[in-house]
Amino acid sequence: MQNNFMKKFDANAAASKDSGIFGLPYSVEEAKLVLLPVPWEVTTSYGRGTAKGPQAILQASKQIDLFDMELGNFFEAGIAMQKESKAVQQWNKEAGKLAQKIIAAGGVEASAKLRKIATKVDQYSVRLNEYVYSSTKHILSQGKRVGVVGGDHSTPFGAIQAFLEKYPAMGILHFDAHADLRAAFEGFEYSHASIMHNVVEKTGLTHLVQVGIRDFCEEEFHYIKKNSQRITTFFDTALAEKKLSGASWSTICEEIINCLPAEVYVSFDIDGLDPRFCPHTGTPVPGGLDLQEALYLIKKVAQSGRKIIGFDLNEVSPGTAVSSCVADPAAEWDANVGARLLYKLCGWALV
C-alpha cells in the first residue's frame, strides 16, 4: 500500500466515489486478481439486459463489507476490474442488431439470407472470443488471477481456452439451470446456450461437472450420456430428491467434488441459483440452488485441497426496463447478489 490514496484507505468506511470494484483502491497494475468485464449479449433470446451486468455489478459492489468471516482480509492482495472495452461495446451493438433479425424469426431455418446473417454474427463472436482469450492470456502471463464478468454465458469461451493452455488438466465446475450443450442455437455457433458444447468439442477439457441443471433438450441429455467420460451432470431434480429424502448437502457436495481434478475453474451462470436471487436474468428457471448451498460447495472445493484457479460469472442482468440499476431499486437486486457472489469467488481464488 504505497500511494496516498491507499494510505488513506479504510476498509471499514463507506466506499469513495472514485473507488474501484468493491470500493477498493487498487489499479489493474497493482491487483493480484483482475476482473475482465465483457458487456456482451448478442445471442440472448429471452429476457435481455445482461450486457449491462458488469457495470451494474461494479456499482452494487461498492456497498459490500470487505471483512469476510471465512476468508479474512483477502482483498488486500488487490482486486481490480478492467475498463470495459469500447470495441467490445461496439461489436455487441452491431452483432446484436443482426442477431435480433434471426431471433425474431425464431432461428435461421430454411432461409439462406438469415443463414448469411448468422455467419456474420458468428464472425463477431469469434472476434470477441479472441479478445477474451488474449486479455486472459495477458493477465495470466503476469502471474495474476483472472475472473470474467459477463455478459451472457458465451463470454468466457476465450478465457477457458487461455486457462486450459496454462492448466491443461483443469476441470470446470459449472453452475447453471441450463446444460448449455446445444450444438449451436437458433443458428448461432457461439450462442450462450452452446458454451459448454463448444468447450467440449473445441478444447481438450477432460472434466466438466455441472450442477443445478434443470432445463435441457433431449439432444443435450443424450450428449451428456454419450460423453460420460468427460461430463458429469448433477441434475437439479436429482439433487432435490437426495435432499428431500434426507441426504445432507455436505454429503452431496463430497460426491460432486470427487468428480473434480486438482485444478478447478468455476463457470457460474447466476441462473443456476433459485430465481429469487436473479429475477431479471435472461432465462430464469424455477428450482435451483440456494445461494448458501452454492457458496458452501465452492468453499468445500477449496478446502478439499483443490485449487480454484479462475472463474467467470455470467447472466447477471439489471433488466431492460431502465438504463441504470440505480433508477429501479428492484432491478438493483440481481447485481447486489451478483456482486456478493463475485466477491466470494474472488476470495476463494485468492486463498
Ligand SMILES: [Mn+2]
Ligand atoms: Mn443458464
